[in-house]
Amino acid sequence: MPKPLERVNDFVIKFANVNGSGSASANTLFGKIILRMGIPAAPRNIFPSNIQGLPTWYEIRVSEAGWLGSRGGGVDLMVPMNPQTWDQDMASVEPGGYVVYDSTKPLPPSKFRDDVTALGVPLTQMCNEAYTDPRQRQLFKNVMYVGALAALLDMEVEVVEKLIAEQFWGKDKLIKPNIAAMHMGRDWALKNLPCPIGLRLKRADKVGDRIMMEGNSAAALGAVYGGATVCAWYPITPSSSLAEAFTSHCKRFRVDQTTSRRKYAIVQAEDELSSIGMVIGASWNGARAFTSTSGPGVSLMQEFIGLAYFAEIPAVIFDVQRAGPSTGMPTRTQQCDLLSAAYASHGDTKHVLLFPEDPKECFDFGALAFDLADRLQTPIFVMLDLDIGMNERLCAPLKWDDTRRMDRGKIMTAADLDSGKPFGRYLDVDGDGIPFRTYPGTHPNKGAFFTRGTSKDQYARYTEEGPAYVENMTRLLRKFDTAKTLVPQPIRKDSAQPTRIGAIYFGSTSPAMDEAMHKLAGQGVHLNTLRLRAFPFHQDVSAFCAAHDRVFVVEQNRDGQMRTLLMSECGIDPAKLVSVLHYDGTPITAKFISETIAKEANVVPFRKAVS
Amino acid sequence: MSYLPKPKFRHPGLPKNKLGYTRRDYEGTVSTLCAGCGHDSISAAIIQACYELDLEPHRLAKLSGIGCSSKTPTYFLGQSHGFNSVHGRMPSVLTGANLANRDLIYLGVSGDGDSASIGLGQFAHAIRRGVDMVYVVENNGVYGLTKGQFSATADAGSKSKWGADNNDSPIDMVALALQLGATYVARSFSGDKQQLVPLIKGALGHRGAAFIDCISPCVAFNNHPGSTKSFDYVREHNEAVNALDYMPVRSEITADYPEGAHEQVTQHDGSVLNLYKLAADYDVHDRIAAMTYLQKKNAEGEIATGLLYLDPSPKDLHAHLQTVEAPLNHLTDADLIPGAAALEKFNAARR
Incomplete structure (x- = not known):
């Protein structure tokens, strides 16, 4: 024994x-x-x-x-x-x-x-x-x-x-x-x-001012601080507790003290098509709106997401990922909706994704998503997963800067219109691909336009002319380039010793990754790491891949979806990108990451000849 | 093909409403529907209703789905924001828009394919939530844009242009709207502007879910013998239960009506509907009786039209949600963001 x-x-x-x-x-x-x-x-x-x-x-x-x-x-x-x-x-x-x-x-x-x-x-x-x-x-x-x-x-x-x-x-x-x-x-x-x-258990002093909370609740609080007033959702594990947390945060923070009336509207829709439709309608009309869902819901929302992309309507979608496909394992975690979210809908579409690592970032990105949606006039996905969303996690305390204001993006007001500023709903006046919009009801006879999913010219007038369509689609790419400069940048951590091996990871993999790097360093395997926090990728991502001979891409799905995005969006040589894939529905572990990488990395110390 | 702007030429002598707008100011671009399409008559009725109501065009938002009917919002109220959304999904987009700003008037325009087939669920749920809106279904029993397939409102036994029989039972949008709790329910006919214009006006003044099923014959694919949605058929079988006058405020009735044949209903916005009974035993405030009456008429092959049900002081979705008076899209950082101190307390409770 x-x-x-x-x-x-x-x-x-x-x-x-x-x-x-x-x-x-x-x-x-x-x-x-x-x-x-x-x-x-x-x-x-x-x-x-x-x-x-x-x-x-x-x-x-x-x-x-x-x-x-x-x-x-x-x-x-x-x-x-x-x-x-x-x-x-x-x-x-x-x-x-x-x-x-x-x-x-x-x-x-x-x-x-x-x-x-x-x-x-x-x-x-x-x-x-x-x-x-x-x-x-x-x-x-x-x-x-x-x-x-x-x-x-x-x-x-x-x-x-x-x-x-x-x-x-x-x-x-x-x-x-x-x-x-x-x-x-x-x-x-x-x-x-x-x-x-x-x-x-022996008393220690290692917790500091950290707090313990669930990612779903933190993301919902982020939506409160992000100024969201409309939430439309349909129950689905593991995202339901996000909408429910929004409800309870709103009861606490958003009820008018004198009238007891609510400064928010939450609707449990009949399905996910309806919930994203309400979000798009509300955002079109100038409210900050969001839905929370999981993979099957994102599948159902595809058509509407394409409309929001093409008609340029803000929307925030919290996708708390679970194991798919189909009903999959509804109560098990994965990072498996990357491709279905990044390219959601038919036709050429690309969407902004944010990857929070813990409840602190669920809060930060939850609030930020609304600024980005308004600034970029497009859907923003916040990609949580069951592991971060439904478990309590120790994280840094939530912070807010009281001088911060909502960034409503490029809005043309009645005063702007009266001052004679030219208005074309899809006119790229600043060269960043982002046009101005007006809210319905702004002005009695200026600034109205027709929103449609069909193609249109710069003044929102229906057209099937090829050049106008191409110009619009090219501008949307320009806007996506602008997004790269606005989303949270990746975080690079270099190892104690110089190395030509890198590893890329994101989201809930974070704590296991930190521990795995510590373990590997103890075994003499050194890697520089890059934690992705958003899609589209910042130029640092290409630079990181270029600076390393091999780059491990650690993710929690079967097909290496992030690796696919890196290949297709950054043109990185597939031979260089080595997948480390964990997808049995349990959270990824340091043990799994370190063992897989140690085996694959072949433990060749830096600049020493292999005997 | 691209949009067709209307020529800007205006007759100097065109009458103006109280806001100084002519009827032309309520028009949109040139319709691209077939000549003689019932939908164009409905657009004209909407234009007339808004002009006569002195409605500021920017206070109204028009939304639609996909299909011939859903194209029409481009052809009226060019000064209003419009949204041509996704097939069958106008109700959810309208619901969201309404949540964002309760101060605007929402006009949803849809068709029988858009609302009775692909969008039946969204139609049902928007009605049952009591969204403050005017929901018009331009009902022709046929898919026009895809060239003549039956829709779900086509009557069993009716024939297609090519002689095929429709064997499926029809969906009765009015019966559904009544059952689901719509608080203003009407049926009309695109060929009867006298009836349609006041019905639209009454619906625009209604502060709840107003539904108008407007039979609107399709001249290209559903105006032949054997169709129950043709001009001839509807004219022959139209039985109005009442006639309606809309008045912006209550005023003296001077005309002489027999006892019980006339009723004045004041809606929440102060506007008054003068109802003249044509069917003596029809009570516009009795939902259940209305449902029975309509089913009977339907069985007899008659099309009952007019204002079929009215609750003059309904509760809408905002009342159910207890939202603040101010539109949600007007709320500022100070209204919405709890701030750093509140967050500190929140943190403290999680240590």
Whole structure:
């Protein structure tokens, strides 16, 4: 039998629960306790497409070093609260790991492993003795195992108590019984089990001023700060919580104090065609509008997105990606809508995509998307994924500059029109490909124009003349070039040693990538990295590829969609771009990235001859 | 082919409305529809209604989908913003536009292909949300632009230009609108301007979902014997339930009408509809009775026209959403952005 694991502030703990059993709040509580002890932690929900009854897991990676990506491999401490998945859960424990389980009903020895320390707590029995109400028995069991873990992992009990009080703030009569249940579990463990075990939590000071939040909620708050007033959406996992978060942020920030009337309009549409149609109508009419959706929704919106591109109407689309194609794996993460978003719709179209790496950037890009949409008069996609969108993630605190103002782009006002400024809706007066527009209702007899999906001349008049069509399509390319200068620029990180190997990545891959680079450097493999934050690509992207002999493109899809974009938009030699692809629906891990790259990179130290 | 501007020449003696506009100021470019198309008569009725209402053209936005009917917004109200959107999707674009600015008047123009087939869902949902709009379906029972295929409003048993039978049951847009909660429902005929113009005026003054099903014969593909949407057929089978006069404000009625045959209805905007009953037992305020009456007439092969249902003080989508009085597109940074201090509090709760 291997020696039981001995680790402080560096391990993975996983809870196996039944969907709908009320475990989520206990698990969230557990995660928060770790953070309050100053230790970085990254929780992840692993859940099925189901409301009640199916297995669900909650995994927390504790990492004083600050690695927030999924670690990969097995877990160090398992809390299997779901008999249905016991065998699978038991098998997932690392040799030397621990299992904390409900020992009320005795289990045969065959259910255990020699190399895993089993710690039984009679949770059901204790609950049945303490409570009569069946619902209470279930709910308090969750808090009780948090209490047992507090003893086993040597957690600060004051912090636990304080957080329970915070969690039930406003429902004060629930505080005392929950604290009591926690102590019941803790006291039993202290008395009956060898507390603490080899895995321990020790107060650190590594969290700083960081906050913990979900990307969907952060993106929705970005929409509030971006001045969005119209949200039209259709429910779809994993994006529904974005529209729901927008609703709750608006209730908090956007209700007129004196009249109780709302400075926003949220419509749950009949389908995604309708939701993007409403967004386009509202944006055409001068409001800031958005929709949130996922891959299947983007598929349904294609025709409208082409209209918005061609008629030059702003729109913001939050695409919280999930594994496709078709219904795919609706509750699993991927970065698989890059091509369908970048070239959405028939005919020649190209769209602006933003790739936030964490909730902080979901907020920043969420707000920025509305400025870009107005400035560029075109749809802007904010490409989240389930991993960032639906998991709480530790990130830098959200910041806002009070001197910032909405950039409404090139708008012609009634005063402009009266002053005799010439107005042609599709006239490129500044040479940047971006024309002026007027809002409906601006002026009694100047500035009206007809918006259409058919071809038109510079004055928005219907035409099927080839030269006018070509001129318009060429101008749209010019506008796309302008976009390159306005979108967030890529971020380059150079390795400690000079290298001719590079790696490109984006979005939720970020934390796993940072850790992978650290691991690889430890093995003597050095790479410069470039984190893409937007499409179209800034010229730095071509320059980065030119400056390296081989460039790994790390992404979470099967077909190397970002690699395709790099090849087709920057003309980069495909032989130079090596795909690192992770697409099983789980978040990409540092282990996967570092192992794949180490194998592929062939570990040739810089400027040393291969013997 | 490209657009055809109308010559700027104006007769100096053209009458002007209260705003100083002539009827010509409410026109658009030259229609490219077939000579004699019912849709052009509807455009003319819209022009007349807006001219007579002294409506400022820029206070109205006109939206449409795709098809012959959806082309018409280019041919009227050239000083209004227009939006020729996607096939069957005008209702969602109009809904979004309405959410952005509740102060404008929204005129949605669609056809039977656009609204009864590809866009049936969007039609239904815009009506049931109570979007403040005038929704006109220029209904000819046929796909004109693609040359004569049956549409979903073609009556079962009617014949195509080439003699093919339509066996599918028709979709009755008026029946749907009534069932889905439209608060102003009318049916008219492009060949009856006297009836159509006041119906459009009443709808423009209505502060809720106003729907007008306007039968508009297609001279190219659906004006033959055997069609139930031809000029001749509609003239023969048209049974108006009432006649309508529109008045901008309430005024004394001087004409003499028998007891119960006349009613004045004041709408939310203060305008008054004078209704003269033609069908003695028809109650314009009884949704369920109206539905039954229309089904009966339909079974008899008659086309009931006129103002079929009216709720003079409806609640619209903005009322349901409890939005502020000011149009959302007028709100400023100060109205919308909570600021750095609020964000600090937000951060603090997440540590």
